[in-house]
Amino acid sequence: MDASLKNETQDFIFPPELIITNEAILKKRLMCTGPRVTWIRPTSLLDALMIKKLCPEIKFIAGYNDIGLHVLLDKTSHAIMMPVSHLEELGKIVITEDCIRIGAAVPMADIINTFAELISELPGLSQKSIAAEDFFLLDRKVAIQADEIVLSVTIPLTKQNEIFAAFSTHTPHRRDDEVDHVNAGMRVRFTSTGDAVEDLHIRYGGIGLIAAKKIKDDICALNKRMWDEMLLEEVYKIIRKHSDVIITSTKVIIEEGAMKDTEEFQLMTMKNYFFKFFNMVMQEMGKEKIDRNQRMGLSPLRTIKGTQTWQTHTVGAVGEPLQDISSRQISTGESKYLDDIPRREDELFLALLTSSRPHAKIRSVNASAALAMDGVVDYIDRDDVTGSNVLPFTFERVCAEMRYSFIVGEIIGGIIAKDQQIARRAVKSIDVHYEDLGAALTIEDAIETGAFHDPGIDDIYGDPDGGFLDSDKIIEGDIRMGGQEHLYMEPHCVLAIPDVGSQKMKVLATTQDLSVAQGQRQADEWTGTKFIPEAAFRLCRGPA
Structure with a gap:
């Protein structure tokens, strides 16, 4: 091509x-x-x-x-x-009077087009989705045998006096799937007179099969009730009743308090889903919706307005409301990133070997299996950093030295290879032996063991001790907040192109600290590593 x-x-x-x-x-x-x-x-x-x-x-x-x-x-x-996309049986969409049967390999675009045609041809028909009752057993484990495959998915059409809705909530993670913390499918069918519930069916996901089944069974027992606030309270009681068997979807919990907070979040989300469904049904029935704030005794939300002001008299660009120079390129996809730079014929790739222990002594690193792989050029670590191993300002180490690892993800070394995938596979084959030394994973652990960063940072203004002595009342307590990650426009990437004649490097990097990256002192002190002539290096840092 x-x-x-x-x-x-x-x-x-x-x-x-x-x-x-x-x-x-x-x-x-x-x-x-x-x-x-x-x-x-x-x-x-x-x-x-x-x-x-x-x-x-x-x-x-x-x-x-x-x-x-x-x-x-x-x-x-x-x-x-x-x-299996080419198999005819898995690519069919069959429409009957009662349901729509969708083949297991039908593209999403075909499903959307089919629903769009149905909506235009059949007045009153709307697009619906429903969760399978007993199909999903565990995460990525479903109820099919070794000699079975999913042939199609059947979606029932709603009938008269029937209302359905689906809800989901998920938090995207930088290093994992965007899995829903909690989701739900809710359906209610009223009697022919429309004043009583004939069938109420609610299925929650992400809370464990036992809890989901118990909540569903108890809610089904609320049939023949009126659709009012008493029903809303009954559903809330059922959710709280089975809170002890709800399984949190959070995979790694370090503190007991964090587990409790996650469970409370799930319970509130489950209640919130039904509250939304309840009000949606009230609106369909022509009844007045319940105001959440009024019901909880809260003040109504105030509309917040903002304004932007600038000087009417400007000098050149000073005072002008100028648009960000890169906004248009970023929003239109025309910005050039390091990954857009074509690969050179002589380019090599570096994949990092990072620590999997928060505090440990590195007993040995055996890279022989990695070095034996085709396409691998070399393995580098602290011994190959000829300049300072400590970065200025941040005081971070380029590579773990003294054979100690102090954080998960700390760089131990790296594999240089002719291809990025080869480099990553080679890193996975490196055998690292650790001796765990114990780690402070919470603030309480750090206080108890005195595990603080050195030098510490104290910002003191005025006379706090005197202020406490003069105060009529002193309120003490703890406050906790989670870390906040940047939303990266592109992954961390560095492209280093050596100049054989001058023995210097041209470095292209994704960074928000240009002054540090361009500083001559830093270039003199910590860019010294193994120099392979006539080879450009591209480092694309992946998951630790």
Whole structure:
């Protein structure tokens, strides 16, 4: 493919010439085997079932999947994959009088188009989604046998006097999936007179199967009740009643208090979902909605308005309300990032080996398996840093020295390879032996053991001791707040291009501290590492 024909604002499309249109070829089983992955394309649904029975661990590929994310995060490594999007039985959408049956491999775009056509053709029909009752057992574990696959999903159509809604809440994590903390599907059907509940069905997700089933069963017992505030209170009581069996979706909890806070968040979210559903139904019934603030005895929310003022008399750019110089490029996708810079023929990649212990002695590092891999050039660590190993201003170490690790994610060394994926795989093969020394993971642990950073920082203004002595009342307590991460426009990346003649480096880096990156003192002191002539280095820092 001629790279010179590429439009700078667009990505390459899949070449139409490579699309297989010969049905005879599609009817043959295709198997591609590589050093780590085997790709099998079945000829039919029966063929796919036979392959799955022989290889129960096989990973199906159909539309979006999170395989790349899991491999990147070292969660799983799928050795056998099977595409199923071309199977006719899995690509059908069947519409009946009672339901819509969607094939398990139907693209989302086709589903959206189908619903759009139905909405336009059938007045009063709206797009719905419903959670499966007993299909999802655990995280990424479903109730299917080794010789079974998902053929389709059936979505019932709502009937007269029936209302349905779905809710979800998730918090995106930098190094994990965006999994819902809590989600819910809620459906209510009223009697023909429309004044009493005939069937109330609520299913929560993300709280564990036991809690979800108990809450669902207890709420089903509220049938034949009126849709009023008494019903709202009864649902709240049921949720609180089963709070002891609700499983938090947070995967890593360090403090007991954090666990309690997460459970309270889930309970409040579950109540909030039903409150929204309750008011939505009230609106559908033509009744007055309940005001949350009034019900809780809170003052109504005030509308906050803001204004921007600037000088009417300016001198040049001073005082002018100027637009950020990069806003337009960033918002239109035209900004150039380091990853947009074409790779050089002689470019090498560096993948970092980071510590997995918060406080430990590094007994040994064995990189022999990594160095034996094809494409690996070298392994570097503290011994290869010829200048200062301590960065100015932040006083962080470039690499762990004295064979001690003080934080998870601290750089121990790195693998230089001819390809980024090779470098990352090689880092995973390095064998590091630690001797754990104990770590202070909470503020209380640090106070008890005296584990503070040195030098400490004390900001004292005025006379606090005297102020306390003169005070009529002293209120003491603790306040906690979570850390706040930046929303990165691009991953951390550094491109270093050596000049063989001058023995200097041209460094392109993603940084918010240009003064430090450009400082001559820093360049003189800590850019000295192994110098490989005629090779540019690209460091793309991935998950620790």
